[in-house]
Amino acid sequence: xxxxxxxxxxxxxxxxxxxxxxxxxxxxxxxxxxxxxxxxxxxxxxxxxxxxxxxxxxxxxxxxxxxxxxxxxxxxxxxxxxxxxxxxxxxxxxxxxxxxxxxxxxxxxxxxxxxxxxxxxxxxxxxxxxxxxxxxxxxxxxxxxxxxxxxxxxxxxxxxxxxxxxxxxxxxxxxxxxxxxxxxxxxxxxxxxxxxxxxxxxxxxxxxxxxxxxxxxxxxxxxxxxxxxxxxxxxxxxxxxxxxxxxxxxxxxxxxxxxxxxxxxxxxxxxxxxxxxxxxxxxxxxxxxxxxxxxxxxxxxxxxxxxxxxxxxxxxxxxxxxxxxxxxxxxxxxxxxxxxxxxxxxxxxxxxxxxxxxxxxxxxxxxxxxxxxxxxxxxxxxxxxxxxxxxxxxxxxxxxxxxxxx
Numbered sequence: 414x415x416x417x418x419x420x421x422x423x424x425x426x427x428x429x430x431x432x433x434x435x436x437x438x439x440x441x442x443x444x445x446x447x448x449x450x451x452x453x454x455x456x457x458x459x460x461x462x463x464x465x466x467x468x469x470x471x472x473x474x475x476x477x478x479x480x481x482x483x484x485x486x487x488x489x490x491x492x493x494x495x496x497x498x499x500x501x502x503x504x505x506x507x508x509x510x511x512x513x514x515x516x517x518x519x520x521x522x523x524x525x526x527x528x529x530x531x532x533x534x535x536x537x538x539x540x541x542x543x544x545x546x547x548x549x550x551x552x553x554x555x556x557x558x559x560x561x562x563x564x565x566x567x568x569x570x571x572x573x574x575x576x577x578x579x580x581x582x583x584x585x586x587x588x589x590x591x592x593x594x595x596x597x598x599x600x601x602x603x604x605x606x607x608x609x610x611x612x613x614x615x616x617x618x619x620x621x622x623x624x625x626x627x628x629x630x631x632x633x634x635x636x637x638x639x640x641x642x643x644x645x646x647x648x649x650x651x652x653x654x655x656x657x658x659x660x661x662x663x664x665x666x667x668x669x670x671x672x673x674x675x676x677x678x679x680x681x682x683x684x685x686x687x688x689x690x691x692x693x694x695x696x697x698x699x700x701x702x703x704x705x706x707x708x709x710x711x712x713x714x715x716x717x718x719x720x721x722x723x724x725x726x727x728x729x730x731x732x733x734x735x736x737x738x739x740x741x742x743x744x745x746x747x748x749x750x751x752x753x754x755x756x757x758x759x760x761x762x763x764x765x766x767x768x769x770x771x772x773x774x775x776x777x778x779x780x781x782x783x784x785x786x787x788x789x790x791x792x793x794x795x796x797x798x799x800x801x802x803x804x805x806x807x808x809x810x811x812x813x814x815x816x817x818x819x
């Protein structure tokens with residue numbers, strides 16, 4: 414959240430309030446990687462990527478927060494602006510939705526041009542040439558127009574791979590670690606491939622229904638091959654990150670090693686552990702013997718505890734849903750007028766309706782969103798021995814034997 418808010422505020426600071434609409438989760442990875450490599454763990458390091466306290470925001474329940482700032486956040490902002498500009502121009506060219514109307518298309522094209530120039534300016538300020546992103550986007554359209562049955566799907570993903578490789582590699586320059594540029598470029602290339610593939614898998618049915626272009630359908634790539642490529646990309650990202658040196662790589666590890674396999678499983682409708690064992694053997698003995706490497710499993714408060722203790726609401730590690738242990742402090746109630754302001758913010762941002770949980774405007778107690786009822790058939794974990802600390806999957810045995818090496 415610190416990096417997400419930092420990206421949002423960097424966009425506002427350099428380009429005004431409206432630019433904040435291009436805030437996205439993929440872009441914050443650039444800020445995360447820059448901070449992970451910084452000399453002092455992102456708090457005043459070489460990259461100038463520190464933390465500061467931001468003022469109240471309706472999306473945070475009108476609370477202050479510690480947010481990332483510096484060149485990492487600005488690079489993320491530049492990349493987000495340029496790619497958002499390209500995406501808007503693409504929608505204008507396709508005449509999607511309201512953009513089929515000429516006045517709306519003209520306004521959208523003007524916004525896209527402004528975003529493109531703004532991203533180029535911010536990129537130049539942090540030493541990054543956004544021309545590589547623009548070139549990748551321009552080539553993408555030509556490649557898609559020529560692709561057909563039999564065309565390797567990796568030919569279609571190449572422009573995205575090139576753009577993300579350049580952005581990831583520049584984080585090493587900002588952090589003053591030029592030796593990390595090559596492994597991070599490889600990680601970025603594979604991340605771009607994975608993002609493109611997962612988008613194609615998730616949109617496959619909708620694109621078929623609407624007649625929209627989809628890389629898997631256009632090239633005749635079966636889902637089994639797409640899954641193989643996605644799994645290879647996940648494995649390659651992990652190996653590439655092991656070759657890089659980080660001051661504090663825990664958050665980057667959680668996002669790029671733990672969460673990416675889960676994203677693949679969600680996209681393909683499967684369930685598996687976030688880590689694959691490094692050897693052919695599974696079980697506790699294999700996990701303890703697995704090499705950790707320079708970018709191994711997270712240590713300290715992020716390290717999973719084995720075996721999992723029985724659930725006890727009074728146990729210090731099971732208090733209040735706090736994953737790091739201890740009962741979280743209960744904030745005091747808000748005054749009447751402050752609570753009114755927060756209530757307006759909750760309504761205007763739809764959090765009271767659409768969020769799974771939100772903080773009561775006056776009591777500050779956690780409340781369920783009005784539309785948060787779940788009608789899915791979730792598995793019941795009671796009596797099965799608990800869930801895996803690494804991947805969260807419900808275990809059918811007395812302990813987890815999923816082969817995690819963390």
